[in-house]
Amino acid sequence: MLIEIDLESDLPIYSQLVNQIIEGIATGHLKPGEGLPSVRTLAADLGINLHTVNKAYQILKQKGFVLIHRQKGVVIQPQGIAKADAYFIEGIKETVKPLVAESICRDISEEEFITYCRELFSYFHKQKGGFSNE
Amino acid sequence: MLIEIDLESDLPIYSQLVNQIIEGIATGHLKPGEGLPSVRTLAADLGINLHTVNKAYQILKQKGFVLIHRQKGVVIQPQGIAKADAYFIEGIKETVKPLVAESICRDISEEEFITYCRELFSYFHKQKGGFSNE
DNA sequence: CTATATGTTATAGTATATATATAACAGATA
DNA sequence: TATCTGTTATATATATACTATAACATATAG
Numbered sequence: 001m002l003i004e005i006d007l008e009s010d011l012p013i014y015s016q017l018v019n020q021i022i023e024g025i026a027t028g029h030l031k032p033g034e035g036l037p038s039v040r041t042l043a044a045d046l047g048i049n050l051h052t053v054n055k056a057y058q059i060l061k062q063k064g065f066v067l068i069h070r071q072k073g074v075v076i077q078p079q080g081i082a083k084a085d086a087y088f089i090e091g092i093k094e095t096v097k098p099l100v101a102e103s104i105c106r107d108i109s110e111e112e113f114i115t116y117c118r119e120l121f122s123y124f125h126k127q128k129g130g131f132s133n134e
Numbered sequence: 135m136l137i138e139i140d141l142e143s144d145l146p147i148y149s150q151l152v153n154q155i156i157e158g159i160a161t162g163h164l165k166p167g168e169g170l171p172s173v174r175t176l177a178a179d180l181g182i183n184l185h186t187v188n189k190a191y192q193i194l195k196q197k198g199f200v201l202i203h204r205q206k207g208v209v210i211q212p213q214g215i216a217k218a219d220a221y222f223i224e225g226i227k228e229t230v231k232p233l234v235a236e237s238i239c240r241d242i243s244e245e246e247f248i249t250y251c252r253e254l255f256s257y258f259h260k261q262k263g264g265f266s267n268e
Numbered sequence: 269c270t271a272t273a274t275g276t277t278a279t280a281g282t283a284t285a286t287a288t289a290t291a292a293c294a295g296a297t298a
Numbered sequence: 299t300a301t302c303t304g305t306t307a308t309a310t311a312t313a314t315a316c317t318a319t320a321a322c323a324t325a326t327a328g
Contacts, residue, residue, distance in 0.1 A: 012314085012315060012316085013315080013316075014315080014316090019231075019232040019235070022232065022235045022236050022239060023231070023232065023235040025235075025239050026234075026235040026236070026238040026239050038273075038274065038275080039274085039275070039276095040273090040274090040275095048316080048317085049316060049317045049318075050317095050318095051316075051317075051318095052315080052316060052317080054275080054276080055315090055316095057275090065239070068275070069274080069275085069325095070274065070275050070276075070323080070324070070325085071273075071274045071275075071323095071324060071325040071326075072274070072275095072325085073273090073274060073275080074274095074275085081239045081240055082240065083240050083241045084237070084240040084241065084242050088236075088240060089242075089250070092233055092237065092247070092250060093250055093253075093254065095229070095233060096230070096233070096250065096251060096254055097153075097157070097254055098153040098156065098157065099226055099229060099230070100160075100251065100254040100255055100258060101153070101156045101157040101159075101160040101258060102156050102160070102222075103218070103226065104160040104255070104258050104259075105156060105159050105160050105199070105215045106215055106216065106217050106218040106222060107215075107217045107218065108218050108223075110251075110252065110255040113226070113251060113255070114248050114251055114252070116223070116226060116227055116230065117230060117234065117244075117247060117248055117251060118244065118248070119227075120227065120230055120231055120234040121234055121238070121244040121247070124234060124235060124238050125238075146285080146286060146287085147286080147287075148286080148287090172302080172303065172304080173303085173304070173305095174302090174303090174304095182287080182288085183287060183288050183289075184288095184289095185287075185288075185289095186286085186287060186288080188304075188305080189286090189287095191304090202303095202304070203296095203303080203304085204294080204295070204296085204303065204304050204305080205294095205295060205296040205297075205302075205303045205304075206296085206303070206304095207302090207303060207304080208303095208304085
């Protein structure tokens with residue numbers, strides 16, 4: 001899977017890595033059991049430090065997206081990702097709340113906002129669906 | 135308007151201030167032309183430093199939510215807030231994208247996600263509407 | 269056995285962000 | 299004149315982000 005980082009972004013590099021790998025799982029580009037590059041390989045490919053990659057992998061492990069075998073390497077959680085709990089839902093609301101507030105101030109309607117959300121769901125489902133034999 | 139900050143939060147204090155003031159405008163608790171406490175007053179009330187409040191005010195000014203008169207103080211933008219531009223929309227999508235990705239991985243349906251968004255819109259509109267003579 | 273690959277740990281250094289503390293300044297107003 | 303604005307300037311402390319090296323434990327390939 002292609003990973004690109006933006007050194008100008010205000011998002012830390014390790015966060016960009018975490019996001020892109022989760023997005024890869026969401027689209028189906030990364031499948032359960034699939035291996036990820038070693039910390040050294042990915043770091044070299046991206047021109048960043050091994051510890052930055054390792055930090056991203058540790059966060060993904062803590063979130064339950066990957067398993068880390070000390071020698072085999074890092075693989076996408078083969079058992080599937082743990083379903084959302086109340087804590088995760090709360091985090092979503094907390095993050096979206098200021099966006100909704102500013103949207104209201106700037107005259108973005110509820111329906112317009114929801115259109116953007118639906119577009120994002122469509123984006124991720126484009127590749128994942130399509131085949132019934134999975 | 136009541137402002138509360140959480141020193142344990144991973145969000146910087148100045149960001150919490152910015153968010154809560156924008157949310158105050160969204161709910162209608164803060165009205166155009168209304169004055170905000172001076173940087174010293176608010177800092178003292180919250181038990182934080184004057185520069186932290188000032189940073190929040192500067193961000194709100196840059197975003198177009200307040201006017202700052204060097205002597206009069208800080209007031210909610212009397213002309214109303216500038217409508218959303220393409221840049222703002224892009225920012226919304228960028229912020230929501232990783233949330234949608236993780237939601238898909240965690241089996242949160244598009245409709246469930248949208249329900250949470252609608253709940254937030256309802257929350258902000260509760261106080262704002264209600265009266266037709268505004 | 270040896271070499272190589274894994275993730276892991278340790279140490280150090282640099283740069284930036286966050287928040288604080290103090291002091292002083294410019295200008296309007298009471 | 300005293301007091302209230304926001305503003306600017308310094309300095310300090312702490313945490314975060316990122317890098318640079320080195321070394322370690324362990325599984326596997328040759």
